[in-house]
Structure formats: structure tokens, C-alpha cells
Amino acid sequence: xxxxxxxxxxxxxxxxxxxxxxxxxxxxxxxxxxxxxxxxxxxxxxxxxxxxxxxxxxxxxxxxxxxxxxxxxxxxxxxxxxxxxxxxxxxxxxxxxxxxxxxxxxxxxxxxxxxxxxxxxxxxxxxxxxxxxxxxxxxxxxxxxxxxxxxxxxxxxxxxxxxxxxxxxxxxxxxxxxxxxxxxxxxxxxxxxxxxxxxxxxxxxxxxxxxxxxxxxxxxxxxxxxxxxxxxxxxxxxxxxxxxxxxxxxxxxxxxxxxxxxxxxxxxxxxxxxxxxxxxxxxxxxxxxxxxxxxxxxxxxxxxxxxxxxxxxxxxxxxxxxxxxxxxxxxxxxxxxxxxxxxxxxxxxxxxxxxxxxxxxxxxxxxxxxxxxxxxxxxxxxxxxxxxxxxxxxxxxxxxxxxxxxxxxxxxxxxxxxxxxxxxxxxxxxxxxxxxxxxxxxxxxxxxxxxxxxxxxxxxxxxxxxxxxxxxxx
Amino acid sequence: xxxxxxxxxxxxxxxxxxxxxxxxxxxxxxxxxxxxxxxxxxxxxxxxxxxxxxxxxxxxxxxxxxxxxxxxxxxxxxxxxxxxxxxxxxxxxxxxxxxx
Numbered sequence: 318x319x320x321x322x323x324x325x326x327x328x329x330x331x332x333x334x335x336x337x338x339x340x341x342x343x344x345x346x347x348x349x350x351x352x353x354x355x356x357x358x359x360x361x362x363x364x365x366x367x368x369x370x371x372x373x374x375x376x377x378x379x380x381x382x383x384x385x386x387x388x389x390x391x392x393x394x395x396x397x398x399x400x401x402x403x404x405x406x407x408x409x410x411x412x413x414x415x416x417x418x419x420x421x422x423x424x425x426x427x428x429x430x431x432x433x434x435x436x437x438x439x440x441x442x443x444x445x446x447x448x449x450x451x452x453x454x455x456x457x458x459x460x461x462x463x464x465x466x467x468x469x470x471x472x473x474x475x476x477x478x479x480x481x482x483x484x485x486x487x488x489x490x491x492x493x494x495x496x497x498x499x500x501x502x503x504x505x506x507x508x509x510x511x512x513x514x515x516x517x518x519x520x521x522x523x524x525x526x527x528x529x530x531x532x533x534x535x536x537x538x539x540x541x542x543x544x545x546x547x548x549x550x551x552x553x554x555x556x557x558x559x560x561x562x563x564x565x566x567x568x569x570x571x572x573x574x575x576x577x578x579x580x581x582x583x584x585x586x587x588x589x590x591x592x593x594x595x596x597x598x599x600x601x602x603x604x605x606x607x608x609x610x611x612x613x614x615x616x617x618x619x620x621x622x623x624x625x626x627x628x629x630x631x632x633x634x635x636x637x638x639x640x641x642x643x644x645x646x647x648x649x650x651x652x653x654x655x656x657x658x659x660x661x662x663x664x665x666x667x668x669x670x671x672x673x674x675x676x677x678x679x680x681x682x683x684x685x686x687x688x689x690x691x692x693x694x695x696x697x698x699x700x701x702x703x704x705x706x707x708x709x710x711x712x713x714x715x716x717x718x719x720x721x722x723x724x725x726x727x728x729x730x731x732x733x734x735x736x737x738x739x740x741x742x743x744x745x746x747x748x749x750x751x752x753x754x755x756x757x758x759x760x761x762x763x764x765x766x767x768x769x770x771x772x773x774x775x776x777x778x779x780x781x782x783x784x785x786x787x788x789x790x791x
Numbered sequence: 792x793x794x795x796x797x798x799x800x801x802x803x804x805x806x807x808x809x810x811x812x813x814x815x816x817x818x819x820x821x822x823x824x825x826x827x828x829x830x831x832x833x834x835x836x837x838x839x840x841x842x843x844x845x846x847x848x849x850x851x852x853x854x855x856x857x858x859x860x861x862x863x864x865x866x867x868x869x870x871x872x873x874x875x876x877x878x879x880x881x882x883x884x885x886x887x888x889x890x891x
Binding site: 392460470490493495500511587589643651695702 | 806810811815816818819821823824825826827830847848849863865866871873874876877878881882884
């Protein structure tokens with residue numbers, strides 16, 4: 318008897334499809350309340366750092382160079398107060414096989430899929446991860462399907478996503494392209510069910526643990542070169558895996574570097590809106606993913622996400638689209654490096670943060686990505702202009718996402734704007750109470766929420782008290 | 792007539808507007824969820840026909856035949872003069888001496 322394939326029926330089969338396609342029984346990490354055992358999940362289903370290094374180095378992933386950006390540092394110092402302007406570095410993750418750090422996540426996921434005997438892998442991604450999975454699947458001889466959200470209802474594709482489709486196909490994957498909407502997940506589930514392939518989710522322990530090697534390498538490379546760890550590591554924040562994995566790797570190295578998340582400010586644009594889809598010039602690394610995936614990580618395509626950025630993010634800043642475009646051009650014209658958008662979001666933040674730091678301090682942007690037709694500032698700005706977005710020089714603080722892109726009229730106008738992390742932490746606690754319908758959290762829940770937010774249990778209890786009082790007063 | 796075995800692109804409606812998820816915004820709910828895929832045509836057909844294809848993962852997918860030998864035409868876009876202005880400004884600051 319064939320199964321019903323309407324939307325509601327397929328979504329109802331999600332738990333069984335997930336169990337079969339990821340091979341993880343998430344139930345054994347659950348407490349039955351808000352808490353689950355995150356570290357146990359990472360331990361039992363992930364790999365040790367050494368195992369991951371061996372897996373990745375075996376497929377030419379990792380050991381990417383670190384570059385010092387002397388001229389960009391000079392530009393930052395020209396804008397900074399006397400004595401300020403930390404040395405700026407980037408880790409050139411674009412030199413991984415698929416052109417981004419995502420190769421680290423994919424290497425582990427594909428290795429794991431092959432070890433478990435899956436014939437193919439599927440991933441729902443419009444980003445670099447698709448190319449990374451396709452690249453690793455090609456090396457492993459596995460079949461690969463990438464499901465991406467690519468077009469609006471007029472059939473107009475986001476140039477960057479179209480380029481990623483091309484790259485995935487070039488690496489041998491089947492690319493299933495969809496129009497805008499979260500029901501992409503419905504087609505994704507149908508494909509998993511039809512093929513029996515492995516769900517190479519971005520959010521499994523294998524994927525996240527795969528990024529730990531990046532953080533660890535940064536520490537080792539800095540110690541070798543400068544005899545110390547970088548003072549600040551800036552990670553572009555979207556789904557949270559980049560930051561989580563990097564921070565965990567830094568901790569495994571014993572590094573005390575401050576971990577800063579950075580996203581492009583796209584506030585006001587709805588991520589599931591057909592009309593807004595092509596009004597944004599960034600397809601990832603923006604607040605539309607970065608904020609909700611921090612506030613509530615378990616919104617991903619697995620029951621419990623291994624990417625939990627609020628556990629590791631010591632500061633979270635935003636930059637504007639105009640800032641990032643300007644910085645991307647600076648990287649080309651001052652450093653002779655053409656790189657893709659995601660790392661440059663962190664670079665714009667690092668450029669501003671450097672000016673708060675002393676000259677002998679070190680700040681690193683932990684990724685670069687490949688660039689090319691579609692995913693380059695020229696086509697992105699050209700696309701924005703053709704969509705009626707007003708592009709002009711001015712003060713980026715006046716930028717309104719979806720209406721204009723304001724290129725800074727001077728580099729000193731590039732600012733990193735802090736997001737209040739305590740507000741995000743409160744939001745996480747509120748959602749946890751609501752999702753699990755918990756009125757009296759257990760002691761385990763309190764400790765879990767403290768770990769989730771890098772706060773002490775007294776603070777958690779106080780916040781819960783405030784939330785409960787709000788409920789009463791309503 | 793497109794011959795069996797040709798590399799083609801198909802289009803298909805996955806969900807009608809009435810079938811869309813409750814949480815999507817109104818503008819998205821007003822339109823269908825569409826899908827595009829590529830593969831080898833399984834039988835001779837004409838543009839606009841409902842066809843079956845075999846994809847590179849050897850799956851069978853169905854949809855309306857819309858392209859044969861589909862190709863990418865994304866590019867570097869039109870000239871953006873502001874980029875040259877940025878070059879001039881920052882090179883002036885870093886290599887030309889002094890703040891501008």
C-alpha cells in the first residue's frame with residue numbers, strides 16, 4: 318500500500334523518516350523535559366578531534382593557510398584612535414576542495430554515511446554546504462541530491478543560489494530546485510523516504526564536530542607563528558554551526574580567545590516571503606537566520622541541533638549590507654584577494670572591532686569562501702539595482718534592508734553594532750518553557766538552560782520568575 | 792520533438808496555494824510551491840508535455856518539459872561604478888598617505 322503524500326501526512330512521518338535517514342536515536346539524550354544531554358550526544362555520535370582530522374586530511378580538507386591583511390589593518394588604523402587597530406587575519410577556508418569551510422562538515426557527514434552503508438546523501442541547503450556535500454560524495458562514490466530554495470514565484474533566481482546549483486551539478490549532484498517557502502522540508506522528507514539516502518544535515522553532531530578542527534587549527538597555527546592564541550575570533554553567524562564548531566575546537570585547544578558572532582543586518586525582511594526573497598543581497602550569514610537559530614537552535618531539520626551558538630558566543634554584532642560590499646571591495650583592491658560574501662561579513666565586523674583593540678592584539682576572521690559569477694559583489698549589486706534597491710554612498714547606519722544599500726562614504730563609518738545577548742538568552746528560555754509546556758522546570762532544566770546561555774543558575778531562575786509573573790499578569 | 796535520452800529540465804507544482812503550510816506569509820501563501828529538476832528524457836516528447844525523466848541519481852521524476860540542454864547564464868552583472876570609487880578612496884588612504 319502506498320503512503321499518503323499530502324503535506325500533513327508526510328510531515329507526520331517526520332520522526333520515522335529522520336530516525337532512518339540520520340541513524341541517531343535522539344530519544345536517548347532526552348530527559349523528558351527541557352533538558353537533554355548535549356555533551357553525551359556530541360560524544361556518542363560524533364568523532365574525536367583526532368579522528369576528524371584524519372578523516373578530513375584524508376580528503377584534502379583543512380590545514381588551510383592563515384593570511385595577515387597588512388593593508389586592511391593599515392586602513393583600520395587610519396580610522397582608529399591613537400594606539401588602536403589590532404592586526405587583522407583571515408583563515409583561507411576557500412582553499413578547501415569545495416571552496417568553503419563547509420567541506421569540513423561535509424567530510425564527516427559523508428564519511429559517516431558511507432561507513433553506515435548508505436548509497437547516497439541528501440542535504441537541504443541553498444548555500445556552500447551543498448557544494449561541500451556534492452564534492453565529498455563525489456570523492457566517496459556516493460550519490461548526492463541537494464534540495465535548494467532558489468526562485469521566487471516569477472521564476473527569478475537569486476544569482477548566488479543559481480551559482481551554487483551550478484557548482485553542485487558540476488560536482489555530480491542532482492539539484493532539486495524549489496520556489497520560496499519552508500515547505501522545502503516536505504519535498505526533502507519525500508526524497509529521503511523515496512531514496513533511503515543519508516540526511517547529511519548541517520546540524521548533526523558529525524557536521525558540527527567537523528568544524529572543531531577549524532578552531533583547533535587556528536589555535537595551533539597562531540601559537541606556532543606568534544606564540545599565542547588570537548585575542549578575538551570572528552565567526553559569521555547563520556545556523557550556528559560555524560560558530561559552535563569553531564568555539565568547541567578553540568576550547569579543545571585550551572584557547573581563551575573571545576568568540577564573536579557577526580551577521581548582516583536584514584531586519585524587516587521576512588525569510589519565508591516570496592516578495593522579500595530577491596530583495597536581499599545576502600543569502601546567508603544574515604540576521605534572518607542568525608538570530609532565530611541562536612534564540613532557538615532546535616528549529617532545524619533534526620530533533621536536536623548540535624549547533625547551539627548561545628553556548629559559545631561571547632558577543633554578537635551586526636554589520637550592514639553596504640559595509641560588507643565595501644569591505645569585499647577593499648579586500649580585492651588592498652589585499653589582492655577576491656573572496657565570497659560569507660567571510661566578508663565577519664571581515665567587516667573585524668575591521669570595526671580591530672579599532673577597539675590595541676595594535677599588538679590579533680583578530681582573525683575564521684573563514685573565506687570562493688567567489689565567482691553570481692556570488693560576487695558585482696552581480697549582487699547589479700541584481701539589487703535591477704530590483705529597485707537604491708545603492709548610494711552615505712552613512713550605513715541609515716540603511717533599510719530591502720529598500721537601499723548604503724555604501725559607507727568613508728571606511729570610518731563601518732561599525733559593528735552589538736545585539737543584546739541577554740535578550741536573546743531570555744528569548745531562548747521563554748521558548749524552552751513554551752515548547753516543552755513546562756511550568757516548574759527541574760533542577761536539571763535549570764542547569765541545562767545555564768549551559769545553553771553561558772549564565773549561572775541564579776540568573777536563569779530570576780528570568781524564569783519574571784516570565785512566570787508576566788504569565789500571571791496577563 | 793525532443794528525443795528520448797536528451798538532457799532536459801522539467802517543472803512541477805509541488806503544493807497548490809491552498810495546500811501551503813499555515814505558517815507561511817500571505818504573499819507566499821498566494822502562490823504555488825514550484826519545483827525544477829533535470830534528467831534524461833524517458834520517451835520522445837514536446838515542450839509543455841507531462842514527461843518522465845531519469846535524474847543523475849537514477850531517480851524517476853515527473854513534470855512539464857520546459858528546456859532541452861539547459862544551461863546556466865548567471866554572470867557578473869552590469870557595471871557598478873561605485874566599486875571604482877571605493878578602490879580610489881581606500882588606495883588613497885593606505886598608499887597615498889594621510890586621511891582623506
